[in-house]
Amino acid sequence: MFKSLTERLSQTLKQISGQSKLTEDNIKATLREVRMALLEADVALPVVKEFVDRVRERAVGTEVSQALNPGQQFLKVVHAELVHVMGEEGVPLNLSTQPPAVIMMAGLQGAGKTTTVAKLAKYLAEREKKKVMVVSADVYRPAAIKQLETLANDVGAIFHPSDANQKPVDIVNGAVEAARKQYADVLLVDTAGRLAIDDTMMAEIKTLHQAIDPVETLFVVDAMTGQDAANTARAFNEALPLTGVVLSKADGDARGGAALSVRHITGKPIKFLGMGEKTDALESFYPDRIASRILDMGDMLSLIEEVERKVDKNQAEKLAKKLKKGKGFDLEDFREQLRQMDNMGGLMGMVDKLPGMGQMGQAMNQMQGAEKQFKQMGAIIDSMTPLERRFPDKINGSRKRRIATGSGTQIQDINRLLKQHKQMSKMMKKAGKKGGMQKMMRGMGGMMGGGGGMPGGGMPPGGFPGGRGPFG
Numbered sequence: 001m002f003k004s005l006t007e008r009l010s011q012t013l014k015q016i017s018g019q020s021k022l023t024e025d026n027i028k029a030t031l032r033e034v035r036m037a038l039l040e041a042d043v044a045l046p047v048v049k050e051f052v053d054r055v056r057e058r059a060v061g062t063e064v065s066q067a068l069n070p071g072q073q074f075l076k077v078v079h080a081e082l083v084h085v086m087g088e089e090g091v092p093l094n095l096s097t098q099p100p101a102v103i104m105m106a107g108l109q110g111a112g113k114t115t116t117v118a119k120l121a122k123y124l125a126e127r128e129k130k131k132v133m134v135v136s137a138d139v140y141r142p143a144a145i146k147q148l149e150t151l152a153n154d155v156g157a158i159f160h161p162s163d164a165n166q167k168p169v170d171i172v173n174g175a176v177e178a179a180r181k182q183y184a185d186v187l188l189v190d191t192a193g194r195l196a197i198d199d200t201m202m203a204e205i206k207t208l209h210q211a212i213d214p215v216e217t218l219f220v221v222d223a224m225t226g227q228d229a230a231n232t233a234r235a236f237n238e239a240l241p242l243t244g245v246v247l248s249k250a251d252g253d254a255r256g257g258a259a260l261s262v263r264h265i266t267g268k269p270i271k272f273l274g275m276g277e278k279t280d281a282l283e284s285f286y287p288d289r290i291a292s293r294i295l296d297m298g299d300m301l302s303l304i305e306e307v308e309r310k311v312d313k314n315q316a317e318k319l320a321k322k323l324k325k326g327k328g329f330d331l332e333d334f335r336e337q338l339r340q341m342d343n344m345g346g347l348m349g350m351v352d353k354l355p356g357m358g359q360m361g362q363a364m365n366q367m368q369g370a371e372k373q374f375k376q377m378g379a380i381i382d383s384m385t386p387l388e389r390r391f392p393d394k395i396n397g398s399r400k401r402r403i404a405t406g407s408g409t410q411i412q413d414i415n416r417l418l419k420q421h422k423q424m425s426k427m428m429k430k431a432g433k434k435g436g437m438q439k440m441m442r443g444m445g446g447m448m449g450g451g452g453g454m455p456g457g458g459m460p461p462g463g464f465p466g467g468r469g470p471f472g
Helices: 003-017 024-040 045-059 070-086 113-127 142-155 168-181 199-212 227-239 257-266 287-294 300-310 313-324 331-343 346-351 361-382 386-390 397-407 411-434 437-447
Strands: 101-106 132-136 158-160 186-190 216-222 244-248 270-274 282-284
Touching (some): 003 024, 003 070, 003 287, 024 045, 045 070, 045 257, 070 287, 101 113, 101 199, 113 132, 113 244, 113 270, 113 282, 132 142, 132 168, 142 158, 168 186, 168 199, 199 227, 227 257, 257 270, 331 361, 331 386, 361 397, 361 411, 397 411
Parallel strands (some): 101 186, 101 216, 216 244
16 A cells, blocks of 8 residues: 555655755745645645645745754654644544444445455454444345454354345344344444445435434445545545444555545545455555655554564464474474465565655565565465475475476476575574564574575564564
């Protein structure tokens, strides 16, 4: 997300941040570039105008001109104004009501409402420890009801059945009653979408809203539609008392126009970002962290929280004990490390939150190559028998041919993996002797590709910043 905007702004602001003295001319030139970058990112014109005016006003004042480092202070002003545009602070869900707290999801067809309901159900169950029920009032698309039932089973939410012959109001009233009887903390209501805003749709959703009086009415909108997303949200907000916005498919939006426009145009906070297809790919929206990402300052807080939440600590502890006992690091252990990385959104999902990555075009390309090779490694190990994973030395020529066929790879790929595993296994033994769990993932960097970097040389031998791997 924000890739093109980050690249453009980083380049522009880098030129001014090193200046020891700012003049009206270089401020004017920089703001012209900032304005163009925002417009190209499909940020709504009124938002761009107000943003640039506010930055200009602060930049020509004493706040910047009398600072010890005016260039750096200018960058801080831009960051602060980005935060202001997106809403100052993250606004959490309001669940302080007599259970069940009813949350209604609205939006156009294809925006990702049903998937977002499942993601939110998982989010509330895992992070808020809530008992969640879901129901679909989309009687026009029976497939949507079935889809929600499948997703509810996947995320461990209670599914309240409904069918196309029922009236939406009857469905939601029945669901509220069922949620009370089953002591659900939260009821998520998936409503029908349309291909465009129409009077019939608005009348129906207003009736539903009056019937259940939800504590939260969230508008789900496709971030890839740019400033159109903000305009659609405004139209819904005029018909419904929205309490917040969920930007779906934000991982596919390289521009970021929607994130920067929605709050200003609707006056409603963005509460969540959908960052992928998986049911755990939902992030709380924090304006300050998003502003840091846009300006390529990284988002270490989100990264740390993600590691804490997604890394299997029991598995890591088990491996640490195994290494301390002097037992080898086999391919089963290596597969688990790759799985943990995949849970974190892959290598790109992690480095995207590190500072300065937007200016490392070549390194990012190399890391994308590394990501592909990790997936290939996982496929190769998955094609092995349990015996082969535990005792890689037993993998002879005929076994390699079978593994290559099963994984859709070449025998040289199998040989490369076995060689890299052997290198990593040696490093794991050293880490085990010293008890240094934090050195575990350095091995992953050290084993990849002859130069000690990841495939394609993307990562330095020291591994991740601070000498740490992503899992310790």
